[in-house]
Amino acid sequence: MSTQTSGLAIETAGLVKTFGETRAVDGVDLAVPAGTVYGVLGPNGAGKTTTVKMLATLLRPDGGEAHVFGHDVVREADRVRGRVSLTGQYASVDEDLTGTENLVLLGRLLGHGKKAARGRAAQLLEAFGLTEAAGKQVKHYSGGMRRRIDIAASIFNTPELLFLDEPTTGLDPRSRNQVWDIVRAVVAQGTTVLLTTQYLDEADQLASRIAVIDQGRVIAEGTKGELKASVGAGSVHLRVRDAAQRPLAADVLRRTLGADVQPDPDPVALTARLGTAADAGTASEQAARALTELAGAGVTVDDFSLGQPSLDEVFLALTGHDTRTADDPKDEVAA
Ligand SMILES: Nc1ncnc2c1ncn2[C@@H]1O[C@H](COP(=O)(O)OP(=O)(O)OP(=O)(O)O)[C@@H](O)[C@H]1O
Numbered sequence: 028m029s030t031q032t033s034g035l036a037i038e039t040a041g042l043v044k045t046f047g048e049t050r051a052v053d054g055v056d057l058a059v060p061a062g063t064v065y066g067v068l069g070p071n072g073a074g075k076t077t078t079v080k081m082l083a084t085l086l087r088p089d090g091g092e093a094h095v096f097g098h099d100v101v102r103e104a105d106r107v108r109g110r111v112s113l114t115g116q117y118a119s120v121d122e123d124l125t126g127t128e129n130l131v132l133l134g135r136l137l138g139h140g141k142k143a144a145r146g147r148a149a150q151l152l153e154a155f156g157l158t159e160a161a162g163k164q165v166k167h168y169s170g171g172m173r174r175r176i177d178i179a180a181s182i183f184n185t186p187e188l189l190f191l192d193e194p195t196t197g198l199d200p201r202s203r204n205q206v207w208d209i210v211r212a213v214v215a216q217g218t219t220v221l222l223t224t225q226y227l228d229e230a231d232q233l234a235s236r237i238a239v240i241d242q243g244r245v246i247a248e249g250t251k252g253e254l255k256a257s258v259g260a261g262s263v264h265l266r267v268r269d270a271a272q273r274p275l276a277a278d279v280l281r282r283t284l285g286a287d288v289q290p291d292p293d294p295v296a297l298t299a300r301l302g303t304a305a306d307a308g309t310a311s312e313q314a315a316r317a318l319t320e321l322a323g324a325g326v327t328v329d330d331f332s333l334g335q336p337s338l339d340e341v342f343l344a345l346t347g348h349d350t351r352t353a354d355d356p357k358d359e360v361a362a
């Protein structure tokens with residue numbers, strides 16, 4: 028397979044991992060450009076963690092190949108390990124130590140002198156908004172602080188490739204935003220990030236390309252725009268002044284655009300998924316027609332917007348089911 032000159036941080040072909048009868052990863056092909064955030068999006072049990080573990084050399088594939096910066100993850104596992112970091116892998120964060128003590132200890136273990144280790148620890152704690160908590164034992168950290176110190180530890184030595192396996196699962200919106208800022212900062216330093224997530228908005232926020240995986244297979248891959256475009260022209264969201272006029276508005280949109288109209292929980296709002304028929308016209312043409320027809324029918328519209336399909340709609344269209352699956356989320360511990 029190609030080397031680093033291909034500009035790919037990760038390249039896999041037909042990657043397979045089975046656990047007994049379960050084909051956890053069932054022939055995955057990935058091409059992750061260096062220097063970007065690549066999102067692997069999928070529901071519980073899709074095979075995200077298993078894929079990441081094979082790429083990080085923690086699990087041996089049962090079939091196919093994977094190269095990281097041109098190195099085979101099986102035959103050249105040592106060379107791969109020298110260039111990657113997995114949140115949690117080196118971060119044997121000790122609950123009884125403080126944030127500072129943990130990072131300094133890690134720095135020493137990685138071979139840094141005392142002064143350099145302290146300097147880098149202070150820099151990371153500052154960058155991750157943990158300066159105030161630096162002297163507290165990690166067992167007293169909140170979930171968001173804990174996640175941040177885990178990521179800080181995983182980038183003590185700036186890795187060329189960082190695996191972040193569901194970095195924000197279970198975090199509140201503020202902590203998620205902090206982790207997102209950290210990811211952006213890490214990438215700005217030149218690190219490639221492979222991010223797994225169950226959150227469509229997270230992939231949308233951070234990743235330049237996204238692979239959607241379901242039951243061990245890549246079911247779609249591309250830029251956000253490509254994924255959304257493959258699903259439909261977009262959606263029109265509107266709010267009518269009077270809830271009593273909503274059925275009429277829905278009827279007009281169905282009739283004139285052939286749109287799939289869904290009422291929102293809000294009684295004055297509705298969403299119309301625009302059709303993709305060849306003669307339907309562009310999304311903006313359809314939207315213009317909708318406004319004219321609604322006005323002609325006497326519907327007073329207070330709010331009208333045209334948007335690309337959400338990633339939720341993408342997932343539904345690709346898999347025929349939504350992103351919530353029957354199984355309970357597992358308590359995933361990054362290895
Ligand atoms: N060590 C294991 N032994 C047996 N089965 C496993 C093992 N690890 C994973 N599996 C199974 O492989 C499939 C994929 O699991 P994986 O953990 O890769 O999914 P995931 O996409 O990371 O899910 P989640 O979002 O819940 O973390 C699941 O059916 C899971 O039960």
Ligand SMILES: [Mg+2]
Binds near residue numbers: 192193
């Ligand atoms: Mg997982």
